[in-house]
Amino acid sequence: MQSRFKIMDKRLYSELVIVLTTEVNDTVASCLAKELVKRNLVACVNLREIKSYFSWEGKIEEVKEVQLLMKTTKDQMQNLFDVINQLHTYDIPELLYWNASASDSYREWVETSVSIFT
Secondary structure (H helix, E strand, O other), rough: OOOOOOOOOOOHHOOOOEEEEEEOHEEEHHHHHHHHHHHOOOOOEEEEEEEEEEEEEEEEEEEEEEEEEEEOOOOOOOOHHHHHHHHHHOOOOEEEEEOOOOOOOHHHHHHHOOOOOO
């Protein structure tokens, strides 16, 4: 049986990137997610509630946040960062990213979704 998920030579397509940020609550995170999809900067955003601990201005903070896990291409990453920095509610938005591999069909969908020509 042949798998429907084949892997092609990486040089033939865009590199996929997973980007992570957090927002203050579900309402704000949902608005941000919808705006990023609307602008074709991401193909998909997953939201989940989390509890975060961090040091801020000399104090240990404990807050509930919403994490956004975004799928895009390396070509769109700088545009994505620029828009997040404009729209984000935090002074210093968390912007973490890493390269990702995917099946051909999913990769093609992401590339089509974030195309600057759509």
